[in-house]
Amino acid sequence: MSVLLVPHAADAILEQLDGFVDQLSDDQFVQESTTFPGGTAGKHIRHTLDHFKAAIMTDCAQTIDYDHRERGVNVESDRSAAKEQIAQLRSCLCDLSEDHLTNEVTTRVMCSGNGQCAELSSTRGREIFFAMHHSIHHNAILKAIATELGVTLDQSFGLAPSTINFESGLASS
Numbered sequence: 486m487s488v489l490l491v492p493h494a495a496d497a498i499l500e501q502l503d504g505f506v507d508q509l510s511d512d513q514f515v516q517e518s519t520t521f522p523g524g525t526a527g528k529h530i531r532h533t534l535d536h537f538k539a540a541i542m543t544d545c546a547q548t549i550d551y552d553h554r555e556r557g558v559n560v561e562s563d564r565s566a567a568k569e570q571i572a573q574l575r576s577c578l579c580d581l582s583e584d585h586l587t588n589e590v591t592t593r594v595m596c597s598g599n600g601q602c603a604e605l606s607s608t609r610g611r612e613i614f615f616a617m618h619h620s621i622h623h624n625a626i627l628k629a630i631a632t633e634l635g636v637t638l639d640q641s642f643g644l645a646p647s648t649i650n651f652e653s654g655l656a657s658s
Contacts, residue, residue: 488610495616509564509631514567530561531558533620541574551592
């Protein structure tokens with residue numbers, strides 16, 4: 486199996502997210518959820534894009550850090566800014582070669598609420614997969630928010646590839 490599948494899969498998730506943004510009005514994008522108090526579609530999208538941005542765009546000489554993010558930025562309140570960042574990330578994914586994906590990177594992860602961190606060795610491809618997997622879970626939350634807003638999404642939105650595979654009867658034992 487090729488590591489080159491990872492950017493294609495991540496691109497598909499970002500394409501879904503782009504379509505989701507298209508289905509919302511400006512007001513819906515920033516409307517606070519009743520199911521997830523304090524959460525909005527825009528905040529979940531910003532969070533997801535932060536992870537993709539860190540995984541895709543952090544230089545290999547720098548440490549990927551998912552936990553220190555800017556909050557309150559225009560990507561979470563402006564649909565066009567979110568769409569612009571999605572387009573930029575999708576473009577960057579298209580440019581990744583197998584060499585880029587197998588480059589070793591260091592990831593800093595916060596292990597507890599007191600701020601203790603660990604540094605882990607990884608590869609760019611693995612971190613992009615992590616961002617994609619993380620995004621799927623936030624897409625499931627976005628699907629619940631969409632339901633609150635009266636927006637209907639494709640049945641596969643927010644489902645992991647393994648769930649889709651299992652439910653289609655293609656899963657191997």
